[in-house]
């Protein structure tokens with residue numbers, strides 16, 4: 001049985017963030033995820049999740065100035081203090097929300113900084129976050145993003161993500177495998193999911209092209225869902241897609 005989580009940064013965008021929890025529940029979801037809860041007092045987010053009776057299964061560490069185009073700061077040598085303050089903030093939200101995992105976005109490569117320094121900074125920050133989250137038993141994930149939508153993103157494929165996680169070498173860390181980004185960058189979804197399975201802490205999906213719901217593009221989701229069941233994936237699958245119409249009308253693909 002596959003378990004789907006509603007990504008509230010993509011779905012139900014016709015209503016305020018805190019109202020999306022109830023909308024997810026009304027559409028049958030038992031779990032939600034989102035990019036960032038930090039604009040809202042933690043008690044209000046907890047209250048929204050409790051009233052909707054949904055689990056919060058994932059959100060991101062603070063990732064810099066999103067509106068200005070930043071997509072994470074974890075690789076940036078001049079932003080280490082800011083990243084680590086973000087880890088503390090995320091830990092407070094994760095604790096209050098009983099959220100078991102938080103995703104780290106590596107960030108885009110700045111001009112003129114050596115790649116080895118960017119990777120070393122990322123590894124150090126991942127270690128720091130994992131060590132901060134270990135006592136509570138929470139996991140730190142890292143997600144490759146495709147460089148067509150996010151030019152210059154440092155970690156854009158499965159292999160470099162796993163190499164960085166290997167270098168960080170912490171037991172409570174893992175890969176966030178986003179099927180959409182992986183299809184754009186590398187394809188070979190079924191084999192990669194199988195080989196990376198022990199490292200995967202969370203999966204997200206959208207079809208390609210367009211990043212819409214399954215069934216709108218080239219990815220054979222019925223096959224992938226059978227495959228995920230066959231290889232024994234037991235985690236959540238986040239619905240992180242742009243619905244082609246009203247969100248409520250975008251769930252026909254769900255098994």
Ligand SMILES: O=C(O)[C@@H](O)C(=O)CO
Pocket residue numbers: 035060071103105143145178181204240
């Ligand atoms: O795939 C995505 O876009 C997200 O999972 C995210 O957290 C950062 O953009």
Ligand SMILES: [Mg+2]
Pocket residue numbers: 143178204240
């Ligand atoms: Mg994603």
